[in-house]
Amino acid sequence: MGKSTIKNVLTIAGVDPSGGAGVLADVKVMSALGTYACAVIAALTAQNTRTVSGVLPVPAQFVAQQLETLFEDVRIDAVKIGMLGATDIMQTVAESLCRHRPRWVVLDTVMVAKSGDRLMPDESVDFFREHLLPLADLITPNLPEAAVLLGKKDIAAAEMKQAAAELFALCEGRSAVYLKGGHLDGKNACDVLYDGKTFVEFDSPRVQTKNTHGTGCSLSSALAACLAKTDNLELAAKMAKEYISEAIAASSALDVGSGHGPIHHFVRLWQATRGC
Numbered sequence: 384m385g386k387s388t389i390k391n392v393l394t395i396a397g398v399d400p401s402g403g404a405g406v407l408a409d410v411k412v413m414s415a416l417g418t419y420a421c422a423v424i425a426a427l428t429a430q431n432t433r434t435v436s437g438v439l440p441v442p443a444q445f446v447a448q449q450l451e452t453l454f455e456d457v458r459i460d461a462v463k464i465g466m467l468g469a470t471d472i473m474q475t476v477a478e479s480l481c482r483h484r485p486r487w488v489v490l491d492t493v494m495v496a497k498s499g500d501r502l503m504p505d506e507s508v509d510f511f512r513e514h515l516l517p518l519a520d521l522i523t524p525n526l527p528e529a530a531v532l533l534g535k536k537d538i539a540a541a542e543m544k545q546a547a548a549e550l551f552a553l554c555e556g557r558s559a560v561y562l563k564g565g566h567l568d569g570k571n572a573c574d575v576l577y578d579g580k581t582f583v584e585f586d587s588p589r590v591q592t593k594n595t596h597g598t599g600c601s602l603s604s605a606l607a608a609c610l611a612k613t614d615n616l617e618l619a620a621k622m623a624k625e626y627i628s629e630a631i632a633a634s635s636a637l638d639v640g641s642g643h644g645p646i647h648h649f650v651r652l653w654q655a656t657r658g659c
Contacts, residue, residue: 396465397426403645404597432640594634
């Protein structure tokens, strides 16, 4: 038999015990989209669908050991970076990426949880901006995160393209930008992709639901999986947006927690196997 065509995708992120966000959500997404998921744990959280009551970073030395041991043995076709927490962990991940140079790096600019709790210390934002952003092939901020990175109070719908262009410049022209518009009002949820040359807008009908916990984690994981499979930025973005839209629309089938519930990561699989 020839070599497997199944791609290996790595998530480097924190653990959400409720399973809606972080590493557990990433692994679900990558698996649902037909890739093999690997994970390096950067932080532990005490978290549910309503709040984050604690964050415990994994020692940076052990994060480095996880990464080096994995890269020594497993071909990694794409990497998704989620919540890293402490600055020394960010530095460890940055150094590892520089050494191993995976084909695709998707950086989810995780700063604030759906509950409003801060997930990145203020003192780490500058390091994140200066050292991690330029290493990514694609960054995936939502509008509040984009505002923090750009030093703005907020970003309106009409300013999304300009903000995406400013973020591209902030990344020294090395990272494409997928700017998420989910925080805006309106009948459609509009995202903007900018690769330094072309703006592409992705619209989907807005689903009225409180079940949006981990949407950002899941989208960045979907982008990493689809990039590994297609090697095409615009196509991967289209596929990821369609998948997330379906998962949000089907989220009412789940009954997890009393706050912002998770999206339905396995909606396609469960629909396909219904009645078995």
